[in-house]
Each structure stands twice: as structure tokens, then as C-alpha cells.
Amino acid sequence: MYKKHTLRTLFVLMISASVSYAQPSKPVVDNIIKEATENSQLEQLGYELMDVIGPRLVGTPQMEKAHNWAVGKYKNWGIEARNEKWGEWRGWERxxxxxxxxxxxxxxxxxxxxxxxxxxxxxxxxxxxxxxxxxxxxxxxxxxxxxxxxxxxxxxxxxxxxxxxxxxxxxxxxxxxxxxxxxxxxxxxxxxxxxxxxxxxxxxxxxxxxxxxxxxxxxxxxxxxxxxxxxxxxxxxxxxxxxxxxxxxxxxxxxxxxxxxxxxxxxxxSKNLGKMPAFNTIAEIKGSEKPNEYVILSAHFDSWDGGTGATDNGTGTIMMMEVMRVLKKMYPNPKRTILVGHWGSEEQGLNGSSAFVEDHPEIVKNIQAVFNQDNGTGRVANISGQGFLNAYDYLGRWMAPVPQAITSEIKTTFPGFPGGGGSDHASFVAAGAPAFMLGSLSWSYGNYTWHTNRDTYDKIVFDDVRSNVILAAILTYMASEDPETASRDRIVMPINPRTGEQTTWPTLRKPTRVGGEIK
Structure with a gap:
């Protein structure tokens, strides 16, 4: 039932199966690649976020500065953006x-x-x-x-x-x-x-x-x-x-x-600051034909503060910001609305993204796809279908125009199993929306940068992040253009061999809206 493929094989199958669909505009794809490669803003975004603002612990002034900085960047690019409060957290400043x-x-x-x-x-x-x-x-x-x-x-x-x-x-x-x-x-x-x-x-x-x-x-x-x-x-x-x-x-x-x-x-x-508001930063490029349907880019904004949160998840953050900048310039009138969510308090239990899902059922029910990135600086190396039965079909269509240099080493697992809570895509999967983790190469992430005192700007591999920008931008463009709505059909969950009972689809966790206090 579960198969692993290289995308090279996947593309051959998908191209033959999708001749009835409108072909992607090659100039748009070419322009996305050209802009992301020749006019990349990643290094500057990384400097401003990691070096100038620094770590983004929920409840700190640096987290609030980061939210305001992101809104300002988006507005400078002509993209509507806002900070959306979802709760409060124990305020503290190092x-x-x-x-x-x-x-x-x-x-x-x-x-x-x-x-x-x-x-x-x-x-x-x-x-x-x-x-x-x-x-x-x-x-x-x-x-x-x-x-x-x-x-x-x-x-x-x-x-x-x-x-x-x-x-x-x-x-x-x-x-x-x-x-x-x-x-x-x-x-x-x-x-x-x-x-x-x-x-x-x-x-x-x-x-x-x-x-x-x-x-x-x-x-x-x-x-x-x-x-x-x-x-x-x-x-x-x-x-x-x-x-x-x-x-x-x-x-x-x-x-x-x-x-x-x-x-x-x-x-x-350090300073105890009492209760501080907690936000998600949301930015949108409105759809021209289906404005109430959504392709969502997802990356958590917060970090621990031993280092500056560069690979967890500064790289995911600047990647998705750069994707939005490139798409606004090269694809300014998408068919579906393209929305990016920079979530707060992921590190304490996916609180920002689960609050967004809880607060916006009107968006969640109309999601075409969510693309989430949250595991380091490496180029994307694996994608799972997250338990969506037909993900093989539509992801194949969307990935077909991505350069082979990017896709040739990506391993896919279809239909896969639903994500259980390791990152923010799980909040959307639990709600039944097709959401996919763009899993990265390690670059010694687990030992050296994940939640450590060495998670700093110098650990970013910008060429790999640029590759991820191109991948995510093309996926988003293709998902927006697709005349079909992505299927939400799910796999039949397997029997747990330990209990003999059928496993269940993950349920949406309740966000902690007021947090950080020691009990």
C-alpha cells in the first residue's frame, strides 16, 4: 500500500496521466527560477532576522519585533500583511x-x-x-x-x-x-x-x-x-x-x-515582563478567480533563544518570505489566494497554527494545499503524502515543472501517514486539509543546530534554501493554477499491532491560549 518513489519516476507517470490539464506557463516558471536565483534576498533577510532581531522566544520583545519587521517587509513588497493575536504568554527578556x-x-x-x-x-x-x-x-x-x-x-x-x-x-x-x-x-x-x-x-x-x-x-x-x-x-x-x-x-x-x-x-x-500578547503574522496575495480558496505557505516564526534560531526556524521563515516576494513579482494575480502563515509558539506545542485552524474554519475548509518547512537549512529531500489517498496525483502534476536538478534526489512516500504533531502542517492535517512537510537534508541538524546554542546565521546554507524557494514557489503556482480541487480523501488507517484496534486520524490539539506560567 505504501510506496517510495524518486520523483523522476513520479513525473513520468504523472505527465502521462495529466494531459487533460492546462499546461503551466513556462514563462512564469522560468521567471520564478530567474528571480529566485539572480535577485535573491535571502542573505539580507537572514541578516536582518537572525543578526539584528535575534532569537524569537514567545513572550519576548524580540518576538514582537520580528512580527512587526515581517509585516513591514511584506508591505514594502506590496503584499497585504497583518499580525493576528491568538493568545498571551509569559513575558520575559534575556x-x-x-x-x-x-x-x-x-x-x-x-x-x-x-x-x-x-x-x-x-x-x-x-x-x-x-x-x-x-x-x-x-x-x-x-x-x-x-x-x-x-x-x-x-x-x-x-x-x-x-x-x-x-x-x-x-x-x-x-x-x-x-x-x-x-x-x-x-x-x-x-x-x-x-x-x-x-x-x-x-x-x-x-x-x-x-x-x-x-x-x-x-x-x-x-x-x-x-x-x-x-x-x-x-x-x-x-x-x-x-x-x-x-x-x-x-x-x-x-x-x-x-x-x-x-x-x-x-x-x-533577565526581566519578567508579565503577560505579553502572542501573534501569528499573516500575509496574502488575493486570488483573481477563486479568492476564497487558499494555497498556504507555512513556517513557524518563534525559536528557542540559546542561539538566534537560524535553522529552527529562521530558514523556513525567510524561505517562505522570499517565495511570497518572488510570486508577487512574477505571478501577481494568482487564481487562488496565496496565504503565508508565520506561526507563534510552535515550540510549545503548535499553538499558533492550531489557533489559526480553530479561528478560521472558513479558510481551512477551502484549502487547496499547505506547504510547510521546519527542519533545518538543507534542500528538500523527502515529501510524504500525509495519508491523503490521492496526493500522488496532484503533487505529481504540481511538481512536474520543477527543475530536475531539484527534484532528482527527492524521495516521496505515498500515500504516507498523517503527521502527528512534529510541526505546523500537523495542525492542518488534523483538520483534514492537504498539508505537506517539505523535509530537508540533515546538515547535522539534530546534534548541532536544533534547539542549541549554535543555531546561528553562519550555519545557513543559502544555496540549499534558494533551491527550496524555487521548489515551493513552483508548487504554489501550480496548486493555484490547477483547475481541480485537491482531493481530501484519506487512507483507511491501519490496525495497531500492539492493541489490535484501528488507529485513528489525528485530532486537532487545543491551543494553549494563555501560557508560560510554572504550575
Missing amino acids: GVTHVDMVHPRVQSLEATQLAWSPATKGNGVTAELVIVPDLQDSVAFKKWLPSVKGKLVMISMMQPTGRPDYNWQEFALKESMEKMKASRTQMTEAWSKRISKTGHTARTLPQALEKAGAAGIVMSNWSGGFGVNKIFGANTTKIPTIDVALEDYGMLFRMVENGAKPKIKIQAS
Whole structure:
């Protein structure tokens, strides 16, 4: 039932099956390619968004600046645009973070406070470090808990190596690598049990320590690459939570274990801003023949703020903005309305896109297609039919005029399975609208840039993003021109082998309209 194809095979089949359809205008396709290639605005858009505005954490002034910047850009290109409020979020603004070891010697550390972490007062917090001990059970943990008062508590495992696996594979003896992996597995399992025996999860443990009078939380969320950590949000409301780079965290951990009683000083000047409005940025090129039918370009606008959100999802954002610019110039009177959504708070659960779907049933019921991009800087390498039974037919027609240099390495899966929530296309799929993820080549996305402190402008591969602009622009043009309405017929969902029951189509998740508070 499920087949994988290269698009080269797909095109041969589709061309023979679609002779009755109006042929695409070659001049429009050629002009799209020429404009996207010779007059690309991607580098400038990337500079303005990533370098000047910076990370776009929901609830921050930088997020609001980004929304206003995008509206201004669209209006300068002659495209109608607006910011559409969908909710509120805990407001916060990052300040300067400085962390130093002050005993037994002085050394500045590579560290940063986590998102929404409280600021330190006065001259900061200086305290001795302790490690969550390996206790018998939650009763023993409760007895130990008063001892954290005035201490900085380390709650992450010390990694046995700061070298990524590919480095071991290149240089290590087989026996050494196997020994390292076995040690890491044993340490990971032991640490997981250690935390479990406290009676808390990774989320609730910091809150328990805070309540007991700890001076702060110190952690390290290594991402598996040289010099890279994942940077998420704090679970404290009164004391600072910081992430320390693997190299410095390991040093501090060993010092504590060996009785050196290290002390560090944390200075963090973030601001709590109360409730802040949360928006989606929407822009439209009105359809000339079917204005109430829609082809939607989709990319989430928000990011975590360890880096500047360059590949998650700055690249998807500037790609879709550039697609709109190119289409406005080369295809100014589309048959269907072309709408782009830059969604807020995707990182906290697809909140912006699910709110849009909930708030605009009149648009959702008339969607021709949604094209979503959200997994890094790489050129598109895979497309799934998302469980829409006839996606093979219409996607084939739409992709036929795309240059073979772009399509030859794209793998397709038809009819595929419906997306369950990994990115914003899932909000539309759940509502029954044909929505497709334009999946990218990795470029070490998972280890090095996804939610990390290294997700910055220099990681963007602009030639790949340009390729994606051409692909998405032609797909949008073809979907707009297609005389047929895309089928919404779905596959019969398979039986779950574990339960023996039929799986169900995903349901639209309820957006969190007021969020960010620690409960």
C-alpha cells in the first residue's frame, strides 16, 4: 500500500496521466527560477532576522519585533500583511549572563540562563555546588532536601566524553569505542534511576529544590556534538537556572565528587515582563478567480533563544518570505489566494497554527494545499503524502515543472501517514486539509543546530534554501493554477499491532491560549 518513489519516476507517470490539464506557463516558471536565483534576498533577510532581531522566544520583545519587521517587509513588497493575536504568554527578556568559578580558583565559565529563568539580585548569587545524591528512595530524598539551602544544585549527569560519536568512529580502537558506549549507557541508566528515586521528574525536581531554599539550579543538556548544548526553559520562578557547557560542567562535577567544594558566582539580569500578547503574522496575495480558496505557505516564526534560531526556524521563515516576494513579482494575480502563515509558539506545542485552524474554519475548509518547512537549512529531500489517498496525483502534476536538478534526489512516500504533531502542517492535517512537510537534508541538524546554542546565521546554507524557494514557489503556482480541487480523501488507517484496534486520524490539539506560567 505504501510506496517510495524518486520523483523522476513520479513525473513520468504523472505527465502521462495529466494531459487533460492546462499546461503551466513556462514563462512564469522560468521567471520564478530567474528571480529566485539572480535577485535573491535571502542573505539580507537572514541578516536582518537572525543578526539584528535575534532569537524569537514567545513572550519576548524580540518576538514582537520580528512580527512587526515581517509585516513591514511584506508591505514594502506590496503584499497585504497583518499580525493576528491568538493568545498571551509569559513575558520575559534575556539579559546579560555571567558565570565564574571563584573557588578553588578563578575561571569564567561557558554558561547561560535558561529561558524564563528569574534574574539574580544585587551582585548575583555566589554559592557552593552540590550534586543530587544517589539516595535509596523519595523518603531519603525528603530527609536530604533541607541540606540544599543556600547551595547551587547540579541536576545533570556528567558525560563520560565530550567527543561526538563520529569522532570516536574515525579515530578510536573498536574496543575503546565499545567500552565508552557501554560506560555511557550504564551511567545514563544509573542517573535516570537516581532522579527517579527522588520521586520527581526532570521538570518537578528544580521546583522541589527551589522550595527547599536552593540558591540556584545548574544543569548541562549536551547535544552530542563539539561545544553544543540544547537550551530550553527554566522550571523555577524565584532562583536562577543555568545551563553550563559540557566541558565546564564536567570539571565542576569532578571537583564536587572529589571534595574540592567549588563555588561559582551567577549574575543574570533577565526581566519578567508579565503577560505579553502572542501573534501569528499573516500575509496574502488575493486570488483573481477563486479568492476564497487558499494555497498556504507555512513556517513557524518563534525559536528557542540559546542561539538566534537560524535553522529552527529562521530558514523556513525567510524561505517562505522570499517565495511570497518572488510570486508577487512574477505571478501577481494568482487564481487562488496565496496565504503565508508565520506561526507563534510552535515550540510549545503548535499553538499558533492550531489557533489559526480553530479561528478560521472558513479558510481551512477551502484549502487547496499547505506547504510547510521546519527542519533545518538543507534542500528538500523527502515529501510524504500525509495519508491523503490521492496526493500522488496532484503533487505529481504540481511538481512536474520543477527543475530536475531539484527534484532528482527527492524521495516521496505515498500515500504516507498523517503527521502527528512534529510541526505546523500537523495542525492542518488534523483538520483534514492537504498539508505537506517539505523535509530537508540533515546538515547535522539534530546534534548541532536544533534547539542549541549554535543555531546561528553562519550555519545557513543559502544555496540549499534558494533551491527550496524555487521548489515551493513552483508548487504554489501550480496548486493555484490547477483547475481541480485537491482531493481530501484519506487512507483507511491501519490496525495497531500492539492493541489490535484501528488507529485513528489525528485530532486537532487545543491551543494553549494563555501560557508560560510554572504550575
